[in-house]
Amino acid sequence: MAKEPIPRESINLDAVTIKPFDNVIRRKAFSCGKQNIDNFLFHSAPDQHKKSHCRVYYAIHDGALAGFYSLAAASRNADLISQQAIEYFERISHAPCIYLGMIGVQEKWQANGIGKKLMIHAMETTVQVAELVGIYALILQAADAEIGRRYKKWGFEYFLGEQERPQPNMFIALETIKKARAKAAPEAKS
């Protein structure tokens, strides 16, 4: 039997704040519609955040959890990413990256722009990290091909030869993020 669609509620995006994981904020009522993402939030996020194995950020609306994402440092074999990465990291062969592990939005509040706000926050955070530690790109693994096409719109590129994979790995170069950021808000230049 097909699952009943969750009725969507409009919210004021300006009232949504993003802040680091907070154990006081209840997670149990959260569901983004993807079991593996919800499970990560319920079972792994608190411990991983506490140990700094990844950092989890919450989008909060009216005191409730509206969405979240997680970031971790990662490295990938440059041969797998792009011709540019191969050139840049020819000697060490591994490209330093930030991995956007999970991103999810409460189902009833989807289509309000919370995911977009979270993604931009993840990119801003990546730029901040890159001021302290070398980063080549923000990377992620799309949950499916359709979601991969959505990330393509953002400027994420497929890892070499991954375009046809059901869950393609994708990257967006830090330089591209910085360029977009500088063009959109000259005052935010680093």
Place this chain on the structure above:
Amino acid sequence: MVALRKNEPRPSRAAKTMPKKAAQQFYAALEKPKPPTKYLKEMFRLYGKRTNPSGEHQS
């Protein structure tokens, strides 16, 4: 350990065998970062705000 693919020349080596002009173009293309999409620029315009060191979004 990741095994190297011995018989597969890396692009830089391939480029070294190119005529000089073609090699210059090859490297120039590699060094250019991919320009941001209109969508990404728009997203930064709409949602891009500086974050303070604690990670909280400032409006």
